[in-house]
Amino acid sequence: MPDERRPTLTDVAIRAGVSKSLVSLVMRDERGASPETRRRVLEAADELGYHPDSRARLLRSGRSRLLGVVFGIQHPFHADLVTGLYSAARETGYELALSAVTPERDESEAIRGLRQDRCEALILLGPHSSAAALTELAARIPVTVLARGLKIEGIDVVRTADATGTAQAVDHVVSLGHRRIAHIDGGRSPGAADRRRGYRSAMKRHGLEPYIWIVPGGLTEEVGAVAARELLNNLPTAVTVFNDRCATGVLDAFTRANVQVPRDISVVGYDDSSLARLAHINLTTIAQDVPTMTRQAITRLVARLEGTAVAGRESVIPPELIIRGTTAPPRT
Amino acid sequence: MPDERRPTLTDVAIRAGVSKSLVSLVMRDERGASPETRRRVLEAADELGYHPDSRARLLRSGRSRLLGVVFGIQHPFHADLVTGLYSAARETGYELALSAVTPERDESEAIRGLRQDRCEALILLGPHSSAAALTELAARIPVTVLARGLKIEGIDVVRTADATGTAQAVDHVVSLGHRRIAHIDGGRSPGAADRRRGYRSAMKRHGLEPYIWIVPGGLTEEVGAVAARELLNNLPTAVTVFNDRCATGVLDAFTRANVQVPRDISVVGYDDSSLARLAHINLTTIAQDVPTMTRQAITRLVARLEGTAVAGRESVIPPELIIRGTTAPPRT
DNA sequence: TTGAAAGCGCTAACAT
DNA sequence: ATGTTAGCGCTTTCAA
Helix, strand or coil: CCCCCCCHHHHHHHHHCCCCCHHHHHCCCCCCCCCHHHHHHHHHHHCCCCCHHHHHHHHHHHHEEEEEEEEEEECCCHHHHHHHHHHHCCCCCEEEEEEEEEEEEEEHHHHHHHHHHCCCCCEEECCCCCCHHHHHHHCCCCCECCCCCCCCCCCCCCCEEEEEEEEEHHHHHHHHHCCEEEECCCCCCCCCCHHHHHHHHHHHHCHHHHEEEECCCCCHHHHHHHHHHHHHHHCCCEEEEEEHHHHHHHHHHHCCCCCCCCCCCEEEEEECCHHHCCCCCEEEEECCCCCHHHHHHHHHHHHCCCCCCCCCCEEEECCCCCCCCCCCCCCC | CCCCCCCCCHHHHHHHHHHHHHHHHCCCCCCCCCCHHHHHHHHHHHHHCCCCCCCHHHHHCCCCCEEEEEECCCCCCHHEEEEHHHHHHCCCCEEEEEEEEEEEHHHHHHHHHHHHHCEEEEEEECCCHHHHHHHHHHHHHEEEEEECCCCCCCCEEEEEEEHHHHHHHHHHHHHHCCEEEECCCCCCCCCHHHHHHHHHHHHHCCCCCCCCCECCCCCCCCHHHHHHHHHHCEHHHHHHHHHHHHHHHHHHHHHHCCCCCCCCEEEEEECCCHHCCCCCCCEEEEECCCHHHHHHHHHHHHHHHHCCCCCCEEEECCCEEEEECCCCCCCC
């Protein structure tokens, strides 16, 4: 089925009876060709089924107009971010090149692939490379880190104001009348430290310092369930959880233990992942503003590539509380 | 940060004091350079931070050695497949180019991107393009479809023997003593028809035709929960579910309705996704053999590209029953 | 408005 | 084992 050789620009030029330069102009929609020539060229191209070879084109023009994206293929939240990045890139004239991190393919390998493709800049989603590796990388190519706060010379960061997020969660349940509010932690995951800090300071601000209780948790449903079982010994009336996946595990453990949500305990998640929106979960949660985050990441990077400097290294995007069905006033 | 020009092969050649050809050989790990030369070249390359330009390389060699992969970024099972594809491609000398389908980026757009990048072949994960579109595509480029059974001239298919899978599920619960076994269906999703068929014929084979009960379901937790609520009216003793995500929703709905699994009802999922393995879910399920599927997909495609014909259009991989905690003998 | 020629960074074919 | 030469398909001078 396949291959007569793909038609080249030269083929089109011959067929249209003009020079390669003219064909090049016409294909790129530049001015400088007569309407008649333009018509003939387009006709010839169409007849041959010609499509420009982006590799050759980019090789010659010295640019790739490619933005590399490194993401964790197992992370639902990264899927949301990639979706947003595609939309944000659409109108910029840049394309996305995806490179996945899998259990058998680490971040450095993912980055290496992208560099071979001559991406002009890199977007790293919640990277876990060392600061040293990132510093070295940033010295060679513009890098923007998404969804992880770190301060590294030369690296732009776009992230959610995570401390604000958990503070909003605490404020919400406090306003419902809760006082004994626990926090299930994300350990060393991206954002976990800030979320923990936000919880702690909001509790202090409300004069609830004696009730501060931080339980080890993590990224997954499984650790959420474990953490929830720890809470059962001395059930608080509300709990803020590191993320929605973890919160799902929490809900599951509670249900099994015959603890009703929100009657017996209120639960607040984090991320507003599609999980949270499911009718049978219906989780009150903190939404990261994915459209804004991804738009900013792309905008900053493009600006840097075009030489339009952008102020500041860091964009911190405010999150938003989404009230659903897992929070209610405490039983009196 | 910015850019001294990226080092080229010529730069490395000059620094190492050898010809470009030698550098080219060394970088590609071909034989024909002395150990001493090799060492010098690698050292120079390293000092300069040189990475070969794949565009130029591929332009020159007339091939891209790129396999395009179209996947749904929201599908956990696709994540597993992509992970397997990376591993399978690793030793073949081909690279993967990922192109995601998102809510705002459809399959045809994903495919178009890959074709501009001059991928030599395409792997489509559970595609939903029309047969006509796929036929036309396959006329222009080798195509392998993964995880969806379809019979289209010129398209290779690698899929799980889905009918066998649900049959195994039925056999398993029958062997435990169940007779009233329902099936929650996947609707029009890839594999759903076969799984439904497997359920139906296994029920007949066991003389349980009167108990056949197929409830509409789908891909997600949400529809699983809805389907489960429908079962509550007339609870069977076991149910086989279209996939693990859907089964999770089923479990959740049962728990809320105070129906205990597996005491009151046995549940079998499908996919053996990471979800199923979580301790608090611990779902008995049918595992698709991802390593074999992905290896076969890559192998077939590479064989086709190298002209080594492969017999048959279709590889059907047997699935495997994984017994965990959601199945048990019925209460007597 | 048009065309000729010179590369982009690399590999392949042919020397040596 | 090493070097030389000629392009891959395109864009970009620069001259006509």
